[in-house]
Amino acid sequence: MSKTAWLNLYGHPAPLCAKVDPLRHSVQLGAREFEVGAERWEVPTRGNIYGIALNFRGALAALGSATAAPPYQSPPRAPILYLKPRNTRIGYGAPIPVPAGIEALAVGATLGVVLSQSAYRVAASEAEQFIGGYTIVNDVTIPHDSYYRPALKQKCRDGFCPVGPWIMERDQLGSADGLAIRAYVNGKLALENTTANLIRPIRQIIADVSAFMTLAAGDVLLVGLPENLPLARAGDRVAVEIEGLGRLENPLVAELPAPGHA
Amino acid sequence: MKRARVAYGGVIHAATEDAGGVRLGSGECIAASEVVWLPPFEPQTVFAVGLNYADHAQELAFKPQQEPLVFLKGPGTLAGHRARTRRPKVAFMHYECELAVVIGRPARHVPRAEAYQYVAGYTVANDYAIRDHLENYYRPNFRAKNWDAATLLGPWLVDTADVPDPMNLKLQTRVNGKITQQGTTSKMIFDVPFLIEYLSGFMTLGPGDVILTGTPEGVVNVQPGDQVLTAVEGLGELLSFIVEDSASAP
Numbered sequence: 346m347s348k349t350a351w352l353n354l355y356g357h358p359a360p361l362c363a364k365v366d367p368l369r370h371s372v373q374l375g376a377r378e379f380e381v382g383a384e385r386w387e388v389p390t391r392g393n394i395y396g397i398a399l400n401f402r403g404a405l406a407a408l409g410s411a412t413a414a415p416p417y418q419s420p421p422r423a424p425i426l427y428l429k430p431r432n433t434r435i436g437y438g439a440p441i442p443v444p445a446g447i448e449a450l451a452v453g454a455t456l457g458v459v460l461s462q463s464a465y466r467v468a469a470s471e472a473e474q475f476i477g478g479y480t481i482v483n484d485v486t487i488p489h490d491s492y493y494r495p496a497l498k499q500k501c502r503d504g505f506c507p508v509g510p511w512i513m514e515r516d517q518l519g520s521a522d523g524l525a526i527r528a529y530v531n532g533k534l535a536l537e538n539t540t541a542n543l544i545r546p547i548r549q550i551i552a553d554v555s556a557f558m559t560l561a562a563g564d565v566l567l568v569g570l571p572e573n574l575p576l577a578r579a580g581d582r583v584a585v586e587i588e589g590l591g592r593l594e595n596p597l598v599a600e601l602p603a604p605g606h607a
Numbered sequence: 608m609k610r611a612r613v614a615y616g617g618v619i620h621a622a623t624e625d626a627g628g629v630r631l632g633s634g635e636c637i638a639a640s641e642v643v644w645l646p647p648f649e650p651q652t653v654f655a656v657g658l659n660y661a662d663h664a665q666e667l668a669f670k671p672q673q674e675p676l677v678f679l680k681g682p683g684t685l686a687g688h689r690a691r692t693r694r695p696k697v698a699f700m701h702y703e704c705e706l707a708v709v710i711g712r713p714a715r716h717v718p719r720a721e722a723y724q725y726v727a728g729y730t731v732a733n734d735y736a737i738r739d740h741l742e743n744y745y746r747p748n749f750r751a752k753n754w755d756a757a758t759l760l761g762p763w764l765v766d767t768a769d770v771p772d773p774m775n776l777k778l779q780t781r782v783n784g785k786i787t788q789q790g791t792t793s794k795m796i797f798d799v800p801f802l803i804e805y806l807s808g809f810m811t812l813g814p815g816d817v818i819l820t821g822t823p824e825g826v827v828n829v830q831p832g833d834q835v836l837t838a839v840e841g842l843g844e845l846l847s848f849i850v851e852d853s854a855s856a857p
Contacts (some may be wrong), residue, residue: 393681398744417743425742426749428679430652432811444809465755495678497743503715503811557695557750558738559683603716603808 347373348518350511351478353436355385362387365497365511366475367380367591372511381510382594384438388508390459390479392563394429395486396500397550398492400569402542407572408492416571424553427485427495429567433506437593441485441583442504442600450597453484453538454528454585456521457565458547459512465559472551473562478512478523481593483585488576489586499501507585507595508565518589525588532582535575609763609843610653612687613642614647624763639762643687643779647710647730647764651815653680654806655705655734655758657747657771659796659821674748675797678745684753688762688845693852694831695754697739702829702847704780704837705823706773706795707732707760707790707798714812725812728766728771731845733759733780733837736826762815763843770841774798777840778823790823792839 347364347424354361362371376547399421405412412420435441438552443450461477489496505591518524521540528536545553550566560566570587577583579599584591615637622629624638627639640665658669658677694700711727735757740750752758770776773792780788792798797805802818829835831851837843 395681395749421742421744423742423748423750425738425744426753427745430679430810432813492674492744495747495772497677497679498809501679511610549655558681558753559755561683565647604740 348513350423350513352390352509352511353387353389355387359391363511365513365591370592376384379523381437386510387514388436389510390508390565390567391458391565392561394434394506394508394565394567395456395554395568397569398425398427400424400486400544400550401538401571401582402509402544403572404570405544408507409533414429420496424550426554427494427500429506430501432503433501435504435507435595437507437510437595439595440488440504440598441507441595442502443579444600445599445602447487449488450489450577450581452528452530452536452577452585453486453495453570453574455482455484455567455570456524456526456540456587457482457508458521458550460480460560460562460564460566461547461560463559464551464555467551467555469548469552472548475551476515476547478514479518479590480488480512480565480589482537482565482591483507483583483593483595484567484570486570486574497529498572509592509593510591513590523588529584529586530575530577530581536571538571540568542571608766608769611647612761612845613762614645614810615642623794629749646685646687646760647762648727649815650682650685650760650817650831651813653685653758653817653819655680655819656797656802656821657753660790660794660823661796662794662824669831675802677806678747678752680753680758683742683755684758685776686756686759687753688734688759689848690756690759691848692735692831694755694849695737695852696727697737699738699828701738701826701838702780703734703736703826704778704788704839705732705734705780705819706776706839707820708773708818710812710816711814713814714803714807717803718808719800719804722803723767725803726767727814729759729770729842730764730766730780731839731842733835733845733847734819734822759845759847761843761845764841776842779838780825781836782827782829787827788823788825791821794823795820
């Protein structure tokens, strides 16, 4: 079943509007039809990518009573954000570098909510109209236990944020509040969860983030990372799949060594 | 050379310093008060370093860091010289006067001995904190440090050639003319070459990336109506107006 989506292909200067089939993993672009894997993909938005920590019930529960103890003292009150900066962004199919000395990376399977317009102090009841569409994101992370300090070293490495393949228009997907999220490592199912398990559902995320900062058109909000993320190593191929939206696949490769260490 | 980006006559201009005002590309000289000042370069990834002066860390009752405490900022918090910053209805909001280092070319695995080759220039930063909104997750969290128009950069991007020793510059903040914060970049725990080596050691930096290097002791609460002037020796004076947050949340 084909859906309207926006995408950026290598060699095309502007975003393209196409009919995509998330089940058959194919694209109809004008008269041309092709498999997703047959093209070179760019990140489908130029907006900023903001992640929200600890927004899956199971992920917060995994911290257990630690949230009441130092250094946290109490559970999170407002959304805890982080940024996936420009060096992290890669498209469908591009390799994710595994840094030297790091054995395995967590596959950060998540849904990206793409803003259609600037949003500040938006009520949850109005939030839907600020959503332009949805995309798939792999918020690649070096596994770490502490949420106390910003996790640049764990989350902001080059190539640590595959996005795509496309942005599906909001009304093409329907409700995003109960979508299955799956991750695969080398084709084998390694994670299954659903956006029904979000502590803050999407409308509430937009309300609570826009309560303290302005979001811009094209910005992407990652709804959160599920607990028990699968691990993958150099040589593996990982996929993040979201029900009705499609599948984002990337290989992991060993990072090029630093000069002088070859 | 001191460079600025200003809006004037409905156009954004690259400008240079000219006797108290700015000179536009056309050669016209305009008074400083006649233009809208933007950050003096187009910022890309914005890094900020916390607790990078031992005295400020002590002021906040923190032990010195073993490695730099670095956090990121989004574009919505950035503003230029003479910006208005809304003060939310909180108990404590403070300024932070900082040296900002602008990266000029792609940098990956840069050893500290070569770090200055990657710097395009320097500017002054005023990195406000909404202290009531601090939480102990990814601290300092976005809600405390990414308030709209609360990270000012400017007025000038000063070429590296004009800043022979960035690690020996006086910092000063004046609130309504009264000196409230003084320090020197020589007291940084992690200096500029270290920060470039550290960050480029695990990620690629690019032109327009900027590192806000932290603030010394002397941060005080500010109120609507306050004029806050943050200055770094040789770089310029960055003026900020605190205004009331009149709109209400939904």
